[in-house]
Amino acid sequence: MTRKQKKTLGTVLTVIAVVIIIVILDMGVLTNFLTAFKAPFDISSSPPKWIFKPTLDNFRNVLGKGSFDFRLYLWNSFVIAVISSFIAIILTIPAAYSIVRFHGFGDVILGSTMLLRLAPALAFAIPVFLIFNNMKLLDTRIAIIFMHTLFITPTSLLLFIGYIQDLPKEIEEAASIDGANTFQILTQVLIPVLLPGIGSTAILGFITSWNEYLFSGILSFKKAVTATVGTSFFITSYAVEWGNMAAAITLSTIPTALFIFIAQKSLVKGMTAGAVKG
Amino acid sequence: MKSLKKNKKLTGFLLLLPLTIWLVAFALYPILYGLRLSFFNARINNIDNPNFIGFQNYVKLFSNSEFASSLLWSLKFALIATFIQMLLGILIAWLFQRDFPGKGLATTLILLPMVVAPFLMGTMFRLLFNESVGPIAYLLSGLTGTTALLGMAWVNQTIIGADTINRMPFVFINMYSAMQGVPQELLEAATMDGANAVQKLVHITIPTISSIFGITFLEKLLQSFLIFELISAMTAGGPGTFTQSVSIFIYRRAFQRSDYGMACAASFSLALILLVPSLYLVRRNTKGDK
Structure with missing residues (x-):
């Protein structure tokens, strides 16, 4: 492997590691954000839905x-x-x-x-x-x-x-x-x-x-x-x-x-x- | 000349006065009030006229097994959480020494959990780890074999995980800023001499950042020992008293059992226990100003 290839590989590995870290750290905030747009039956469905029809009802209720x-x-x-x-x-x-x-x-x-x-x-x-x-x-x-x-x-x-x-x-x-x-x-x-x-x-x-x-x-x-x-x-x-x-x-x-x-x-x-x- | 010097002293004093008044009114006075109350049997029904009982609150407190186990829980939590968060924070900061595309945004996304209130973070995780509807509990059940992540078997690990997400970014940013101060020429010279990444970390980076490392470590340890808001929102100390940190113990004593005297005795003892490490930290922190 040349020096340049080695460097590219290092950068790719770093980016992968950083992406994994970010997913773990921000998972909570993101999932909560998604839940805020779910209708009640989407919230209680098991297994949890990651793709659903978003609604603003919760925000309307709260505000x-x-x-x-x-x-x-x-x-x-x-x-x-x-x-x-x-x-x-x-x-x-x-x-x-x-x-x-x-x-x-x-x-x-x-x-x-x-x-x-x-x-x-x-x-x-x-x-x-x-x-x-x-x-x-x-x-x-x-x-x-x-x-x-x-x-x-x-x-x-x-x-x-x-x-x-x-x-x-x-x-x-x-x-x-x-x-x-x-x-x-x-x-x-x-x-x-x-x-x-x-x-x-x-x-x-x-x-x-x-x-x-x-x-x-x-x-x-x-x-x-x-x-x-x-x-x-x-x-x-x-x-x-x-x-x-x-x-x-x-x-x-x-x-x-x-x-x-x-x-x-x-x-x-x-x-x-x-x-x-x- | 002498009056000018005296004048200067007076001005310096007057400038400090507003802050001093605030500190006396809202910090010193309450602390003394609480100290006095810790020698009284003060409950909600006799709070206007509490009766003096000497050291009885303290005697009862230190023979209370719930207090002892809450102290032990907090100590264990502080050691484990601090160890994990320092380790991860340093490793991620080290990873960020390298340049890669999107670094600015990545830093922001790593810091994001830090600005979420611990109480909100806790409430959030209470929902996401819920046994029947929690999406994250569902995702993790492949690993844990159960979605009951707030039950006895997993609750301690879950709290440590949530706290790590909330507080580790603080360690990361402290260590990252510290590592920015490591002389670049030294690292390059070491590379020329054939040192590998680990050798550079151990022999150059760590010695340079050791002072900030020490301060961050101690501050993190104290903060974790006093953990309150996150637990209050996630489990409120439960199941039962299973995750009752010492702050939760005091809070329950005061605001659920309205045993203010004993709660004051407990919080005052806690303040005394923490005084030595806190003073040490303050001294190290203010040293740089001179």
């Missing part, structure tokens, strides 16, 4: 005015995710700026947020449930926003520290000589140059909040239910509405799946921020 208001759950998820990542950004940009340029007790805060990321969530969930119960804040979006913001801050802080470290100190110094105070430097100098970074941090925060289950689950039961939590409502004590559930899961997966297709680079950067850095 229509059925027993649960899944449209409201999707809206809740959206509102909570947007506001939580927004607040997290507002909290962490000045903190990151302080840690990079001012030092002081910033390291303690950085350490605590990172510890927070690793701590068992249930250690917070039980007291938080009781505290919000006391404050009559159960089943409100604001209670969920408080907690989601908290869990977005560690990654957000880490990312902004990285972005600010990469900025040349001279821009701020020039602004400072021109008489700008710290607040002005922050809003008029720093935030404009950080915009791309803010974009990817916001996407990551959105996904964190959208996918969160424990706090959304215990803090809501009717009005503030999120889409991720709401999918489980299709399992009742009488029956499991498989088709509707598959449609609900598909709808709840679309926003986050979309991001991995359109913003993969910034997502990867954020998700590996904890482990991969200088």
Whole structure:
């Protein structure tokens, strides 16, 4: 075999291996997607059908005015995710700026947020449930926003520290000589140059909040239910509405799946921020 | 000059204040509240006026065989799942060092399961592994001889499989990014000297990525030990208490039996057990910032 043939063979084998890996990894998402378009008798047929007449009935049921208001759950998820990542950004940009340029007790805060990321969530969930119960804040979006913001801050802080470290100190110094105070430097100098970074941090925060289950689950039961939590409502004590559930899961997966297709680079950067850095 | 320095200190402090307030209000205060509650007999009917019982919750907890077996289950799960996922993640990342057509799309498709919420992934697999209607259970029955993949005989393997699909991409992307940092010249020089692929992996690639490997490994281990959402959706800890991870045990104590005192004692003990490895990880992670 020549060197070139060997190389071609290697590439072919690699592609085959990669295809097998992808089929295994995405089998679940794909099969669930197909199930969402199946009529009830197609779902219960054995052996399972891979070719069938697709129907939109499940999506109509889920999005229509059925027993649960899944449209409201999707809206809740959206509102909570947007506001939580927004607040997290507002909290962490000045903190990151302080840690990079001012030092002081910033390291303690950085350490605590990172510890927070690793701590068992249930250690917070039980007291938080009781505290919000006391404050009559159960089943409100604001209670969920408080907690989601908290869990977005560690990654957000880490990312902004990285972005600010990469900025040349001279821009701020020039602004400072021109008489700008710290607040002005922050809003008029720093935030404009950080915009791309803010974009990817916001996407990551959105996904964190959208996918969160424990706090959304215990803090809501009717009005503030999120889409991720709401999918489980299709399992009742009488029956499991498989088709509707598959449609609900598909709808709840679309926003986050979309991001991995359109913003993969910034997502990867954020998700590996904890482990991969200088 | 001195006042300028003092001024700078104050500004640095003020910039940190909003985040600090948030952390104190929603992390520190709840943790302390929970710690206090772990010394009380606090149930749903006396939550406004719980009675102090000292260390009794802790004594009961550590003599509770269900707690012990849930810890053991989580430990076993964490070790096995982490081992499998690290191994697969590294192998796939290694495979991706080679160029092939469609690599960009392939990367995206491998990362796709990572952005699906673990709870949704679990709900999905609960359907797909269902004994009577699950298409994947049907496909696998050729291998397993049964479609009851959520029954006692197969449920542990099924959960590990589902978790691997959900979380292995995280290992893959960490290791892939790390391998990108391996000096290309070194690999080429080794090829010239006649080193084969395995030798290059063992002698060049692995030593370069060992630091990120360590961090990813430990983070994965901690995360797997605390597994909650996936199991909650797939089996809710069942059949019976067969797949009851320690997080599921605590959740059941708190939100099904409303034994908040004991649940707090359990979650606080868990936090203490994990504190040492977590602190180590935080130290290693923040070291790079200085």
